Every structure is written in C-alpha cells, then in structure tokens.
Amino acid sequence: MEIPEQEFLAAGHRGCAGCGATIGARLALKMLGENTVAVSATGCLEVITTPYPETSWKVPWIHVAFENSAAVASGVERALKSQGKDDVNVVVFAGDGGTADIGLQSLSGAMERGHRIIYICYDNEAYMNTGVQRSGATPYGASTTTSPHGKESFGEDKPKKNIPMIMAAHGVPYVATASISYPEDFMKKVKKAAEMEGPAYIHLHQPCTTGWGYDPSKTIEMGRLAVDTGAWILYEIVDGEFKVTYRPLQRKPVNEYLNAQKRFKHLADEEKEKIQNYVNQVCAELKI
Amino acid sequence: MKVITANRAIAEAVKLSKPKVVPVYPITPQTTISEYLATFVANGDLPAEYIRVESEHSAISAAVGASGTGVRVFTATSSQGLALMHEILFAAAGLRNPIVMGNANRALSAPLSIWNDQQDSISQRDTGWMQFFAESAQEALDLVLQAYKISENENVLLPSMVCVDGYYLTHTVEPVDIPTQEEVDEFLPPYRPKHAYLDPKDPMSLGTFTDPNYYMEARYDMEVAMEGAKNIIRTVNKEFEEKFGRKYDLVENYMCDDAEIILVAMGSICGTIKAVIDNMRKEGHKIGLLRVIAFRPFPKEDIYSTVKNADRIAVLDKNISFGIGGVLFNEIKAKMDVDARGFILGLGGRDVSNDDIRNIIKITKESTESDKINWIGLKEEEV
Numbered sequence A: 001m002e003i004p005e006q007e008f009l010a011a012g013h014r015g016c017a018g019c020g021a022t023i024g025a026r027l028a029l030k031m032l033g034e035n036t037v038a039v040s041a042t043g044c045l046e047v048i049t050t051p052y053p054e055t056s057w058k059v060p061w062i063h064v065a066f067e068n069s070a071a072v073a074s075g076v077e078r079a080l081k082s083q084g085k086d087d088v089n090v091v092v093f094a095g096d097g098g099t100a101d102i103g104l105q106s107l108s109g110a111m112e113r114g115h116r117i118i119y120i121c122y123d124n125e126a127y128m129n130t131g132v133q134r135s136g137a138t139p140y141g142a143s144t145t146t147s148p149h150g151k152e153s154f155g156e157d158k159p160k161k162n163i164p165m166i167m168a169a170h171g172v173p174y175v176a177t178a179s180i181s182y183p184e185d186f187m188k189k190v191k192k193a194a195e196m197e198g199p200a201y202i203h204l205h206q207p208c209t210t211g212w213g214y215d216p217s218k219t220i221e222m223g224r225l226a227v228d229t230g231a232w233i234l235y236e237i238v239d240g241e242f243k244v245t246y247r248p249l250q251r252k253p254v255n256e257y258l259n260a261q262k263r264f265k266h267l268a269d270e271e272k273e274k275i276q277n278y279v280n281q282v283c284a285e286l287k288i
Numbered sequence B: 001m002k003v004i005t006a007n008r009a010i011a012e013a014v015k016l017s018k019p020k021v022v023p024v025y026p027i028t029p030q031t032t033i034s035e036y037l038a039t040f041v042a043n044g045d046l047p048a049e050y051i052r053v054e055s056e057h058s059a060i061s062a063a064v065g066a067s068g069t070g071v072r073v074f075t076a077t078s079s080q081g082l083a084l085m086h087e088i089l090f091a092a093a094g095l096r097n098p099i100v101m102g103n104a105n106r107a108l109s110a111p112l113s114i115w116n117d118q119q120d121s122i123s124q125r126d127t128g129w130m131q132f133f134a135e136s137a138q139e140a141l142d143l144v145l146q147a148y149k150i151s152e153n154e155n156v157l158l159p160s161m162v163c164v165d166g167y168y169l170t171h172t173v174e175p176v177d178i179p180t181q182e183e184v185d186e187f188l189p190p191y192r193p194k195h196a197y198l199d200p201k202d203p204m205s206l207g208t209f210t211d212p213n214y215y216m217e218a219r220y221d222m223e224v225a226m227e228g229a230k231n232i233i234r235t236v237n238k239e240f241e242e243k244f245g246r247k248y249d250l251v252e253n254y255m256c257d258d259a260e261i262i263l264v265a266m267g268s269i270c271g272t273i274k275a276v277i278d279n280m281r282k283e284g285h286k287i288g289l290l291r292v293i294a295f296r297p298f299p300k301e302d303i304y305s306t307v308k309n310a311d312r313i314a315v316l317d318k319n320i321s322f323g324i325g326g327v328l329f330n331e332i333k334a335k336m337d338v339d340a341r342g343f344i345l346g347l348g349g350r351d352v353s354n355d356d357i358r359n360i361i362k363i364t365k366e367s368t369e370s371d372k373i374n375w376i377g378l379k380e381e382e383v
C-alpha cells in the first residue's frame, strides 16, 4: 500500500512521548488529504495539538466542546453542502469518553441523520486528558483513578461498552474497528470511509503510555498485543456485512497483553482467567 | 400586511434573511417557528439545510459548526432548550459566530411551566450574546433582520437573541407588514466572513486551547465588541428606518420627557403599560415608560438620559435572581444614580392587569423602601 508522504498533522505538539492518539490522527489525515475539515472533541488530542497561538493542524480544524463534536460536524457538513462544497471530507476525532459517554447522544443523532461525516473515535480506554478516569470504554479489570483497585475492588467492574455495534445498529453504512498498530488496515478503512455516500464510524484502538502504564517506546507493540491476543478485534461492517479484516496467525494468551501494563498489574489470576475466557468466547464466535 | 403571530413573523424574517443552515429543535412555545421553517424548506421557499437535530444542545452546536464555515445560520428555542444550550452559547460568542436565534420567552422548571416570563434569556446574559426584546410581532420580524446586520458587522461579530414573550407574542396574531425580498436584499447583503472560517483553501484552527497568557485578551475583545455594538445598533436602526420606515433604538421613550414616574420594562408587557399611561395621562398623571429593547449590550446611557429627570422610576422584572431581586432593576441601580423601586411580576405566565400597573405606580410613589423586592400579583394566601 502506498502511504502518502504529505503530512497534515505537524510535529511539535504537546503529546506525551509515544502518544498513540497523534499517530492515529496523522495516519487518517494522510489518507483524507487537504480537502478536509476536522472537528475535535475536548480531550487529549485537542489540547495537545492546539496550544494557542500554535496549531498542529494543516487542515481547517474546529473544536467547540466535549460532547458535541458529531453535532458540530453535522453543521459543518451541511454548511459545506449548502455552498456546493460536497467534496470536502468532514472528519471527527473524539476520544472514547467524548464518544461512548458524554457524546453518545449527539453521535447517535448525527449518524441517524446520515451526514456524510467520518467519525473516528480514538479509544485510549479512559479519560486521559483529565488524568485517567474510567469511561464506558474502559475494559474489565483496568485500574483507573475513578475505578481504582483496592481491598474492595479489582478495578473497572464492567466490560467495555460496544460502541461500534451500537453504530452498526444505527444502520451506519460503514463501521469499522482499527488499531494504530495496524496502519495499513486503518488507512484502508479511512479511505473506504471517505468514499461512502453516508456516515462512517471508525473505532480506533490507541495505546496510551501514560494511562496504561508502559514504556513510551512500546506503544505500537502494545497495540499489536491487543490484536494478537484477541483483546481487540479488527473488523469492518459494510452496509451491514460483517468481516474480520485481520486474523492473528496464532492467538497469544491475553496475559501477555495484561501483564505488560500497569493498569492490569493488580489483577488476580482468577480475574485474568475471566478476561481470557471472555476473549476466547468472542474469538470463537468470529473464528479467530 | 398579514395578520400573523410573532412566531410566524420570525419565520418570515428568517426566510427573507436567507440563512443557509437552520438547525432547530421544537419546544413550546417556540415550536411553530420550527414548523414554519421546516415547511418553507420543504416547499422550496427557503433554500436552506434544515437539520433535524436531536436536542437543543446539538442545535446550537450544529449552528456553531455551520457558522464556522462562514454561512448565515438561524436557530430558535425557548426556556429548557435555551438552558440546555447554555454551555455552547459561550462557545458561539467566543468563536465570534454571528448566529441569530429566536427565543420564545418561557419560565424554567421546576415547577414545570410552559408559560411566559423572561428568566430563560435573562439567565444567559453573561454568555456574550446580544439580546433584543420585541414588543410586537412586527418588531420580532424587524429585529431579526436587523440582528443579522448587527451581528455580522465585522466590529461586532457576536451572536444575537431576538426574544418574544411566549404566547403573548408567539401565539397572538397581529397585523404585520412583511417587506419584499428585494427590499431585504438591499438592506441585508450576503454574509462574507473576513477573519475566521473553515476552508480547506485557507486552513485555520478555531476554538484552540489557550493558557493564561492569551485567554483574557479574547474576553476583553468581546467586551469591546459588545460596547461598540451600541453605536452599530443605532446605525443599523437608522438604515432600517430609511428603508422600511419603522423607527428603532436601543430603548423606546414613551412619554418620558415630562414624566414624574417612569416605568422601565421589556417585551409585550409594555403594551399594557402604554394603555395604562394613556388613561392616566388623561386623568392628569405624568407617567412615562422606558422600554428596553436591547438588554445586551446594556444601554445604560440611553436609560439614564431618559429617566434622570423623573422623581422616581419603577423597574419591572419578569425574572428573579434569588437573593437580590429583578435583574434589570439591579443592573439599573448598579449603573446610575436613580431613585428606583423594583417589581417582580408575571412569573410563569401570571397575568398582569391594568390595575396591577396602576398599583405599581402607586407603590412607587408611596414606598420608602428602595431595596424591597415588590411582588405583584402574588396570592399571599398561598405562600
């Protein structure tokens, strides 16, 4: 696959070393190109890329608030349409909190209305910008600052909310999961999303060195481990047709993924086994 | 001349203003605005993108996104809807989006009420929006046309709220002169943003993250724009008068020049007050009314110069800031040296009769307590 050289997310942003969020935005923008307007929800990506008077964004970009990026994008898309600029890509970058929790209503509305927008949820599995609080996308067992482990707690006690399937249930013509550690797979999906007549939703798994607790040099590795253990699955749903887009040759034990991160370190074998069983079950259904 | 409600008049004004994007969510008593506009779009009379958003929060968010691309935008709401928009009202003003919004003034829950007072828009006074209060359906139409011209002025670039009292205006028919499209086109040219817009040919970042080195200047700029808007409003009012023959100003002076007692109020209640003044003048009482049309920017100079020779003024508020009283009353007291009495009335649609107005005038003459919050129409036996 040919990866465009041109960059639309400039270096020099304020992200942590090894931040996966900016990798995701950078790869997506490469595929979308200059004829794009980007909308960000409040969160890490927004804050680290736009320390006024600097900006990393080489495409037009707007941020309004935390929970409304899909609604803002709706307005942008229709306004561009009203000016005959139908060919402009409107892309949203919102975190898992801005998507699965506080922004779910506006996302649902926008998807239902069928705007031609590409909504990319960069999922680092917690509210990182505000210091690693749990979100609806925080996985079972993860310790966060609002779901800490302790004498009475093993961390987050609910499984991850399945937003891509909620999007699929909206009849969104293109729904996909992706990982920053599988750039070709992700970028192909962005391209497909941009070619859709209607809305597209991509749920991008994005390791976060600070929130997950691993060495900044291991961001890509961490994303791969998630996929290779089956803890994160890469698929797409095109017009309702489900397809796994990447199958690890040999699925690794989920412990390899869990033990590499501080947020799971406290888990007892019993809890880890539960996670493995859950992963096995999902993978069996998908023949992974 | 058509006999229509203020909601219809607002919708007609919107059609004549040709916004490109209209995100709206229905709420009583604004609802018919959202319906008229949907019908205009459906029939091809208004070539706009009507976005059927799932909430008012999304209505104003979509409005901000659309306005960000540099097109004219309209939305409308009321009460709970305006409160739900609160967070994004700040963003719209801070991003300097010249959005125009119709607000059907209605009380806020709890207890739930669908009837009129002005608590909703008054509670948004610090968001950076201009606020204009109409007295009639004709004014509602005229103020929408002028609001676009004022908001889009490059030295203002702040959004506007045109407020109409729920039911009293939104659902009451009156004769309204609807200007022709040609006239409006001459008065209100298309909006062309000069400073900030989303265009792939000229990329810029809007709504960035500012540290303490930059934030205050952005707020200061807004204050300068809001103060400066007063003169621009006057200029636009003049242009409007030349074009359409109807006179506007930041305030209306109704028989104030020789008045001993002046009432100060906003919105539809002023019709009742004028009727009472007409009668009392015949009885030999020198009473006047100062009607505040622009609540933001706050026309303190215009208010003071009109009321300063009165013996006393009575300020009527259809809102309350608990613990201090009516907002208009307190703002006037804070800004000028006048002998004023404050009245809270009409909350949640409580009727205000001619006798109530006469009573207010009586209390104003007699009361020695300048700080007292006087409740009018309160059923004492039920409190």
Ligand SMILES: Cc1ncc(C[n+]2csc(CCOP(=O)(O)OP(=O)(O)O)c2C)c(N)n1
Residues within 6 Å of the ligand: A021, A042, A043, A044, A045, A066, A067, A094, A095, A096, A097, A098, A099, A124, A125, A126, A127, A128, A129, A130, A135
């Ligand atoms: C209405 C509102 N509530 C809370 C916040 C505080 N806040 C800002 S960003 C954020 C978390 C963002 O989490 P996520 O969407 O996952 O993005 P991330 O920072 O992880 O990239 C929170 C809680 C806010 N800005 N606005």
Ligand code: SF4
Residues within 6 Å of the ligand: A014, A015, A016, A017, A018, A019, A020, A021, A022, A044, A045, A048, A124, A128, A129, A207, A208, A209, A210, A211
């Ligand atoms: S906290 Fe995580 S998501 Fe945020 S900048 Fe750091 S690495 Fe990136």
Ligand SMILES: [Mg+2]
Residues within 6 Å of the ligand: A095, A096, A097, A122, A123, A124, A125, A126, A127, A128, A135
């Ligand atoms: Mg997050």
